[in-house]
Amino acid sequence: MSTPSVFITGAATGIGAGLVSKLANSGWQVFAGYRSSPPESASWYKHPAVRPIQCDIASTELVHKAANLIAQATGNRLDLLINNAGCFTSGGVVEAADLNAYLQAMDINLYGPLRVIRACMPLLRHGHYPAGGKGRVINVASSSTLMTFPMAAAYTVSKQAFKTASAHLRLEMAPFEVQVTTLDPGSIATPMTDNEHKGAEQWQAIPESLRSQYRHKFIDADELMKRNTRVSAYTPEYFAEIVYRKIITKKRFRPLYLIGPGTAAMPLLQRLISLQGQENIWARLFRREHDIFSPSTGDQSILER
Numbered sequence: 307m308s309t310p311s312v313f314i315t316g317a318a319t320g321i322g323a324g325l326v327s328k329l330a331n332s333g334w335q336v337f338a339g340y341r342s343s344p345p346e347s348a349s350w351y352k353h354p355a356v357r358p359i360q361c362d363i364a365s366t367e368l369v370h371k372a373a374n375l376i377a378q379a380t381g382n383r384l385d386l387l388i389n390n391a392g393c394f395t396s397g398g399v400v401e402a403a404d405l406n407a408y409l410q411a412m413d414i415n416l417y418g419p420l421r422v423i424r425a426c427m428p429l430l431r432h433g434h435y436p437a438g439g440k441g442r443v444i445n446v447a448s449s450s451t452l453m454t455f456p457m458a459a460a461y462t463v464s465k466q467a468f469k470t471a472s473a474h475l476r477l478e479m480a481p482f483e484v485q486v487t488t489l490d491p492g493s494i495a496t497p498m499t500d501n502e503h504k505g506a507e508q509w510q511a512i513p514e515s516l517r518s519q520y521r522h523k524f525i526d527a528d529e530l531m532k533r534n535t536r537v538s539a540y541t542p543e544y545f546a547e548i549v550y551r552k553i554i555t556k557k558r559f560r561p562l563y564l565i566g567p568g569t570a571a572m573p574l575l576q577r578l579i580s581l582q583g584q585e586n587i588w589a590r591l592f593r594r595e596h597d598i599f600s601p602s603t604g605d606q607s608i609l610e611r
C-alpha cells in the first residue's frame with residue numbers, strides 16, 4: 307500500500323505542529339500548510355516526511371496553489387485533510403461589537419476552511435484512507451461552542467458557524483465515502499492560549515465609555531487563564547497522540563469529538579444540569595465575586611432550559 311498523505315493547515319505552531327510530527331512519525335506523507343509563522347521554527351522542520359507549503363487560507367489563490375502542489379506530488383489524491391488553522395479575535399462586547407473583528411474571525415475560521423475544502427475535495431474523492439473509504443476530513447472547531455464566554459463572541463460565533471458547516475459536509479460527503487468529523491478541543495497549551503496580554507486586549511476592544519462598567523463586572527482574561535486554563539492544559543503533543551489513536555486510526559469517524567481537560571464531561575453535565583444551572587456555574591468563572599447572580603426558581607408551567 308502506498309504512503310498515506312495528509313494536508314494540515316496552520317501547521318507551524320501549536321496543535322497543527324503537534325499533529326504534523328505525530329503523523330510524520332507514523333508513516334504519513336505530510337503537507338504542512340503555514341501562513342506567516344516561519345516553518346523553520348517548527349518542531350517538524352526538515353523531517354523527511356514533511357513538505358512545508360505556504361498556504362494563507364484567507365487567499366483563494368494561495369489555497370488553490372497549495373492544492374495544486376499536493377496534487378502534483380501525490381498524483382491527484384489526498385487521504386486526509388485537517389482544517390486546523392484558526393485565529394482568535396474577541397470582537398469586544400456584543401452591545402458594541404467590533405464588526406471588523408467578526409469579519410476577520412469569519413474569514414479565517416469559517417470561509418478559510420471552506421476555501422480549503424473546495425480546493426481539496428477533488429483530491430479527497432480520489433483518496434484511499436488507510437482505515438477504509440476515500441479521503442477524510444477533520445475540522446477543528448472549539449469547545450467554546452458548548453459554553454460561550456463573555457467578551458469573545460466573534461471567535462465563538464465563527465467556530466459555531468464552522469461546526470454547523472462541518473456537520474453539513476459530513477452529511478453531504480457520506481454517500482461518496484468521504485468521512486468528515488469535527489473536533490472540539492478545550493485548553494491546549496499553544497500560542498493561542500499563551501497570550502499574557504489578552505487582558506489588556508480584552509479591555510481595549512471595549513469602547514472607553516463602557517469599559518469601566520465591564521471591568522467592574524468581569525474578571526481579567528489573564529486572571530481567568532491563570533486560574534482555570536493554563537493550570538491543566540494538555541500539550542499539543544498529548545493532544546495529537548489522542549487524535550491519532552482515538553480518531554485517525556479508526557474505521558469510522560464519529561460526528562464530533564471533545565478533547566481537553568474536563569471537556570469530555572461537558573455533555574454529561576449538560577444532561578444532568580439545567581441550562582440555568584450550567585450558566586450559574588459558568589458565571590462564577592467570569593464574574594467578580596461580589597456580583598454572581600442567584601438562580602431564579604422559574605415558572606414550572608413552561609419548559610425552561
Ligand SMILES: NC(=O)c1ccc[n+]([C@@H]2O[C@H](COP(=O)([O-])OP(=O)(O)OC[C@H]3O[C@@H](n4cnc5c(N)ncnc54)[C@H](OP(=O)(O)O)[C@@H]3O)[C@@H](O)[C@H]2O)c1
Nearest residue numbers: 316319320321341342343362363391392448493494496498
Ligand atoms: N489551544 C486551544 O486551547 C484551542 C481550543 C479550541 C480550539 N482551538 C483551535 O485549534 C486550532 C489551532 O490553534 P492553536 O491552539 O494550535 O493555536 P496557534 O498555535 O495559534 O495555531 C493557529 C495556527 O493557525 C495559523 N493561521 C492563522 N491564520 C491563518 C491564515 N489566514 N492562513 C493560514 N494559517 C493561519 C497560525 O499561523 P500564524 O502563526 O502564521 O498566524 C497558526 O499557526 C485553531 O483553529 C483554534 O481555534 C484551540
